[in-house]
Amino acid sequence: MAIKFGGEFEVGRQPEEVYDFLTDPNKFAPLLPEFRGVTVQDAEHFTVKVNVGVSYIKGVADVKLQLAEALRPQRAQYKGQGSVAGGNVSMVAGFDLAPAGNGTKVAWQGEAQVFGRLTSVAGGLLEPLGKKQLQKLIDGLQAALSKPMDTTPGAAS
Amino acid sequence: MSVDSKNWVGKPVPRKEEDRLLRGRGKFADDIKLREMLYLCFVRSPYAHAKVVSVDTAEAEKIPGVVCTLCGSEVVSATQPFIEIAPEPGGKIRDFPLAVSKVRYQGEPVAAVVAVDPRIAEDGAEAVQVEYEPLDPVIDAEQALTDASLLHEEAGTNRVWSGTFEYGDAEQAFADAEYVIEIDRLHFHRFSSTPLENNVVIGQWDPKDERIYYWCNNSFPSFAIQFLAAHLNVHIDRIRVQTADIGGSFGIKITSYPQMAVCALASKKSGGRPVKWVETRSEHMISSAHGNERTFRNTRVALDKNGVITAITSRHIDDCGAYPRYEPLGCVIWSQVVPGVYRFKNARIEFEQAVTNKCPVGPNRGYSRMQHLWFLERVVDICAHKLGIPADEMRLRNYIRREEFPYTTPNGCVYDSGDYPRMLELAKKLIGWEAWRLKQAEARKQGRMLGIGIGTTLDSGTNNFGQSQIVNPGAPFSGNSQGASCKLDIYGEVVVAVGSCPQGQGHETTAAQVVADVLGITPDLITVRTGFDTERNVHTGFSGTYASQFAVSGLSAVHGAAQKLKAEMKRLAAFVLETSEDDLEFGVGGQGPEVRSRSKGKSVNYWTLANIVNVNSAVLPTELHDVTLNCRYIWRAPFKVPDTKKKYGNLTMTYASQLHIAVVEIDVGTYVPRILDYVAVDDCGTVINPPIVEGQVYGATAHGIGAALLENCVYDSVGNMLTSTFSDYIPITAMNMPKVKYGHIETPSPHSYSGAKGMGEGGAAPVHTISAALQDALFDTGVFIQDSFNNADSLFRALKGEINRLDDLVKMERRVPPAA
Numbered sequence: 001m002a003i004k005f006g007g008e009f010e011v012g013r014q015p016e017e018v019y020d021f022l023t024d025p026n027k028f029a030p031l032l033p034e035f036r037g038v039t040v041q042d043a044e045h046f047t048v049k050v051n052v053g054v055s056y057i058k059g060v061a062d063v064k065l066q067l068a069e070a071l072r073p074q075r076a077q078y079k080g081q082g083s084v085a086g087g088n089v090s091m092v093a094g095f096d097l098a099p100a101g102n103g104t105k106v107a108w109q110g111e112a113q114v115f116g117r118l119t120s121v122a123g124g125l126l127e128p129l130g131k132k133q134l135q136k137l138i139d140g141l142q143a144a145l146s147k148p149m150d151t152t153p154g155a156a157s
Numbered sequence: 158m159s160v161d162s163k164n165w166v167g168k169p170v171p172r173k174e175e176d177r178l179l180r181g182r183g184k185f186a187d188d189i190k191l192r193e194m195l196y197l198c199f200v201r202s203p204y205a206h207a208k209v210v211s212v213d214t215a216e217a218e219k220i221p222g223v224v225c226t227l228c229g230s231e232v233v234s235a236t237q238p239f240i241e242i243a244p245e246p247g248g249k250i251r252d253f254p255l256a257v258s259k260v261r262y263q264g265e266p267v268a269a270v271v272a273v274d275p276r277i278a279e280d281g282a283e284a285v286q287v288e289y290e291p292l293d294p295v296i297d298a299e300q301a302l303t304d305a306s307l308l309h310e311e312a313g314t315n316r317v318w319s320g321t322f323e324y325g326d327a328e329q330a331f332a333d334a335e336y337v338i339e340i341d342r343l344h345f346h347r348f349s350s351t352p353l354e355n356n357v358v359i360g361q362w363d364p365k366d367e368r369i370y371y372w373c374n375n376s377f378p379s380f381a382i383q384f385l386a387a388h389l390n391v392h393i394d395r396i397r398v399q400t401a402d403i404g405g406s407f408g409i410k411i412t413s414y415p416q417m418a419v420c421a422l423a424s425k426k427s428g429g430r431p432v433k434w435v436e437t438r439s440e441h442m443i444s445s446a447h448g449n450e451r452t453f454r455n456t457r458v459a460l461d462k463n464g465v466i467t468a469i470t471s472r473h474i475d476d477c478g479a480y481p482r483y484e485p486l487g488c489v490i491w492s493q494v495v496p497g498v499y500r501f502k503n504a505r506i507e508f509e510q511a512v513t514n515k516c517p518v519g520p521n522r523g524y525s526r527m528q529h530l531w532f533l534e535r536v537v538d539i540c541a542h543k544l545g546i547p548a549d550e551m552r553l554r555n556y557i558r559r560e561e562f563p564y565t566t567p568n569g570c571v572y573d574s575g576d577y578p579r580m581l582e583l584a585k586k587l588i589g590w591e592a593w594r595l596k597q598a599e600a601r602k603q604g605r606m607l608g609i610g611i612g613t614t615l616d617s618g619t620n621n622f623g624q625s626q627i628v629n630p631g632a633p634f635s636g637n638s639q640g641a642s643c644k645l646d647i648y649g650e651v652v653v654a655v656g657s658c659p660q661g662q663g664h665e666t667t668a669a670q671v672v673a674d675v676l677g678i679t680p681d682l683i684t685v686r687t688g689f690d691t692e693r694n695v696h697t698g699f700s701g702t703y704a705s706q707f708a709v710s711g712l713s714a715v716h717g718a719a720q721k722l723k724a725e726m727k728r729l730a731a732f733v734l735e736t737s738e739d740d741l742e743f744g745v746g747g748q749g750p751e752v753r754s755r756s757k758g759k760s761v762n763y764w765t766l767a768n769i770v771n772v773n774s775a776v777l778p779t780e781l782h783d784v785t786l787n788c789r790y791i792w793r794a795p796f797k798v799p800d801t802k803k804k805y806g807n808l809t810m811t812y813a814s815q816l817h818i819a820v821v822e823i824d825v826g827t828y829v830p831r832i833l834d835y836v837a838v839d840d841c842g843t844v845i846n847p848p849i850v851e852g853q854v855y856g857a858t859a860h861g862i863g864a865a866l867l868e869n870c871v872y873d874s875v876g877n878m879l880t881s882t883f884s885d886y887i888p889i890t891a892m893n894m895p896k897v898k899y900g901h902i903e904t905p906s907p908h909s910y911s912g913a914k915g916m917g918e919g920g921a922a923p924v925h926t927i928s929a930a931l932q933d934a935l936f937d938t939g940v941f942i943q944d945s946f947n948n949a950d951s952l953f954r955a956l957k958g959e960i961n962r963l964d965d966l967v968k969m970e971r972r973v974p975p976a977a
Contacts, residue, residue, distance in 0.1 A: 001873050001875070001877055001879075002874075002875070059283075083203070087203050088203040088204065088289070090291065113875060114877070115203040115204050115205075115263070115291075115875065115876075115877060116203025116204075116263065116877065117201075117203065117264075117439060117443070117881065118203075119873070119877040119879060120439075120443075120877065120878055120879050120880065120881035120882060120885065121439075121881070121882060
């Protein structure tokens with residue numbers, strides 16, 4: 001089953017700063033809902049551990065993420081795949097950045113494809129739950145990008 | 158007490174197995190606990206179609222209590238691919254019980270974990286890491302036929318079987334037709350069965366004797382062992398399979414042999430400990446077996462000026478899911494009922510079967526024929542509507558008539574007996590046809606949507622397995638047989654053994670009735686041992702319980718064995734009583750069952766007869782040394798191998814018929830369809846046990862109503878099965894079952910010794926009937942009932958004009974008849 005999402009927001013940072021934030025796994029990954037840890041393989045690949053759960057189906061998912069498109073400072077796109085008891089998730093999430101006044105407009109869009117038993121056990125819940133979690137991510141992004149930027153490479157905001 | 162011959166067959170004898178089963182004393186496969194038994198859990202694919210990049214079982218193997226794991230690569234090196242019934246291209250498919258390089262449906266087993274406890278096995282399965290690379294899924298059979306994404310590369314196509322079934326002269330019939338009606342598309346949906354007991358297998362590959370032992374609830378084990386022996390590289394006599402009580406199968410437990418293979422291999426890897434696998438309900442829903450989905454395209458119907466159908470041509474596309482397995486047989490089994498209950502002689506059906514990324518299908522109750530019979534009933538109703546002929550009248554004009562039986566169909570099947578007009582008359586009487594017509598007219602004035610539908614169907618029973626040669630001329634199967642034994646035990650008890658696998662059909666009772674009639678005793682004096690056992694019970698290569706056949710094949714075998722026993726008992730009793738065999742009669746006396754001399758007034762009881770043969774044998778004269786009182790009989794069906802080129806021959810022995818009428822109203826506010834009245838009339842020839850027959854009719858009716866309105870295997874566009882729990886796949890229960898009025902007629906079959914016909918499957922009559930009633934309710938709205946599954950959602954969308962417009966999908970042409 002496919003869950004599509006998208007939206008936009010503005011932050012008071014320059015596109016380059018926003019881009020660098022979004023493409024730094026150590027800054028971006030902790031904003032994921034239910035984040036538990038990240039292992040960085042290289043500049044483009046990292047694995048995030050997150051808690052996932054729908055009703056009684058609970059577990060820890062290892063989500064492998066790849067920075068599939070990196071066009072500084074206009075666009076970053078992640079592709080990922082994760083598995084948890086009851087299902088697998090494949091996702092694509094892109095961020096298009098454009099100057100807006102003194103800041104940046106961030107247009108985000110993507111699609112998550114859910115496979116497995118999870119879809120039939122919790123199919124009706126997945127879309128609202130996914131959107132809720134995504135909103136948390138976006139809220140976190142906005143909050144993080146509103147704070148003064150720590151310019152130390154790899155430092156979490 | 159004297160008991161006349163034929164006294165018990167036909168009587169409402171209470172079921173002998175009832176007390177045991179209802180008090181929880183049944184012995185099912187999961188009740189069996191063996192020493193050092195291990196438990197198996199499958200790791201299943203979340204993807205419908207994906208490459209298996211890697212399977213890592215290391216973490217699972219570290220869990221305390223996990224004994225071993227098994228994955229596809231190990232299976233490949235230890236086994237042969239399963240036998241494929243189809244010729245090429247389907248025959249090229251390499252099918253293993255665990256996925257090797259690809260997964261082809263959601264829920265396909267990828268690995269197995271074996272542990273000392275089922276919970277530990279489950280934890281182990283969760284710890285197995287499988288890396289997948291998703292591929293484009295193929296969810297629809299018509300899409301599959303484009304071969305844009307292949308399931309089995311080795312086959313080179315998703316079209317695994319195709320053939321044209323052509324009879325008579327359809328072209329001429331269309332040239333002569335007064336009316337030609339074209340129907341663009343009809344679709345029979347995918348549903349399954351939900352037996353109370355899921356699949357269970359205990360497999361043990363014993364290193365002591367290098368034999369494989371199975372305790373399971375497979376319902377056609379003689380078929381399963383033929384597949385297993387070849388797959389596991391063992392002689393078939395090294396496999397022992399035993400079944401006990403089975404909590405429902407409806408055919409879909411026939412295809413549990415892949416899981417049986419895995420249990421044996423896991424046992425071997427575990428050092429020979431028995432390995433048990435108990436299927437969960439979710440596993441059952443996504444990966445046991447579903448019924449065939451079938452799409453009917455480009456149907457053309459020729460009719461004469463009176464609305465009599467003279468020819469049908471159509472293209473049928475069958476969706477068998479990811480692996481054909483038993484399934485190529487479905488490509489021909491439908492042709493047992495080519496014309497249904499109708500008289501048309503000309504037909505051309507182009508039949509194709511496609512694999513898709515969905516659960517493999519199996520022989521679900523009404524297997525392969527119900528799809529075709531539903532199609533024919535839709536055709537009849539649509540034609541009746543277009544020609545302005547009432548649905549009942551249309552049927553009367555087209556039914557095969559009573560005096561035409563035995564009736565040879567265009568493809569050589571011989572319908573044994575029947576009287577469809579009389580069934581219709583009885584059903585109309587039971588439901589109050591005229592009164593409902595008046596109520597319907599009134600309801601329509603009020604803007605209500607109320608429909609009355611008729612469904613006439615057939616339950617063809619006792620297959621000629623020679624039909625497999627129509628699918629594959631090299632197939633080594635033909636005919637049909639069943640075995641039984643009947644003996645006097647040492648103390649004179651009558652013990653009957655038959656290699657069937659009853660799942661609620663009452664075999665213990667009906668077999669006892671038959672033997673009671675032969676021996677002139679009462680059924681309670683007879684013990685019947687059912688259950689398949691390759692070592693201890695009589696069986697043939699066709700033994701099992703499927704295809705509506707026990708009343709014919711099973712009871713014919715029992716009858717034959719009882720007659721042999723009676724003949725031996727007569728010879729022995731004549732010696733003991735010093736009289737001729739003609740002077741003897743069988744009955745029950747003061748000392749139990751006995752054989753009496755009419756002229757001498759003396760008798761000998763069964764204990765004495767058994768005693769002479771078994772423990773006092775020195776008194777036996779030489780000429781009676783061949784008397785064993787342990788008689789085995791193999792019944793063989795009088796079939797011939799069909800003409801495989803013409804696809805012609807008798808494919809089935811008996812044709813029970815069912816005629817149902819339903820009154821259905823669609824709520825104008827919620828679009829929920831509701832059954833207001835329902836009648837089921839059955840004709841299974843001579844009724845052996847009326848309450849058992851009536852129970853089967855209720856069961857089949859419930860099954861069919863569930864299928865028509867509640868039960869649908871829904872897949873999303875990437876192959877997730879969305880209805881894998883009872884929240885979404887809603888099996889019918891007593892709560893939503895309408896009150897059914899039951900009636901029956903008897904047209905005895907000339908093809909069985911007793912006149913009985915197999916009737917357990919029931920022909921899915923409610924699916925036809927409810928579609929017909931909904932269509933009747935909706936004709937005025939221009940909505941076309943295109944699908945066999947209809948619920949409030951689909952009716953809402955149809956009534957809002959989104960889908961299924963009659964004028965778009967059905968066309969009629971009226972022709973000027975050619976000059977005489």
